[in-house]
Amino acid sequence: QVQLVESGGGLVQAGGSLRLSCAASGRTFSSYTISWFRQAPGKEREFVAGISWSGDSTSYVDSVKGRFTISRDNAKNTVYLQMNSLKPEDTAVYYCAAGRSWGNTIMVHTIAYDNWGQGTQVTVSS
Numbered sequence: 001q002v003q004l005v006e007s008g009g010g011l012v013q014a015g016g017s018l019r020l021s022c023a024a025s026g027r028t029f030s031s032y033t034i035s036w037f038r039q040a041p042g043k044e045r046e047f048v049a050g051i052s053w054s055g056d057s058t059s060y061v062d063s064v065k066g067r068f069t070i071s072r073d074n075a076k077n078t079v080y081l082q083m084n085s086l087k088p089e090d091t092a093v094y095y096c097a098a099g100r101s102w103g104n105t106i107m108v109h110t111i112a113y114d115n116w117g118q119g120t121q122v123t124v125s126s
Contacts, residue, residue: 002026002098002115009094009120012086016124020081022096022117030074033099033106035113036081038092038122045095049081050106057104063089086124093119 008020022034035050049070050059058070069082079096097113107113 002029002032004096004098004115004117006094006096006117006120009122011123011125014086014088014124014126016086017082017084018086018122020083020094020096020120020122022079022081024077024079024098026077029077029098031101032115033101034072034079035097035099035106035108036070036079036094037097037110038090038094039119040092043092045110047108047110048094050108051079052104052106053101054104057106059106059108061108083122086122088124088126090122091124092122094122095119 003025005023031053036048037045038048039045051070051072055072067085072079096117098115099113
């Protein structure tokens, strides 16, 4: 088990940037795939970005490619999501999630993740 706490959300104008952090507790953090999901009001939770346990493999939903970057620092038990060129449609609660490692394969379905943070709100104004 690993406990996850997100931070870094807030209100930003369209075109701006935010960096989300996901801090984890637990000695086995480096063995997990970590992903970011988001959920907007009235919509299902969707995969945004994921990173393998080693950091060698990343995956992004098409709508954020070229704008968002996921990274991890296993020494600090932290995963980051750098979000640039934000759009109003990026507004959502952002969750980080930890799931068992499948090597360099990043799972995009919520069912693959056993551990979830409480979420952090990101609001992008037009």
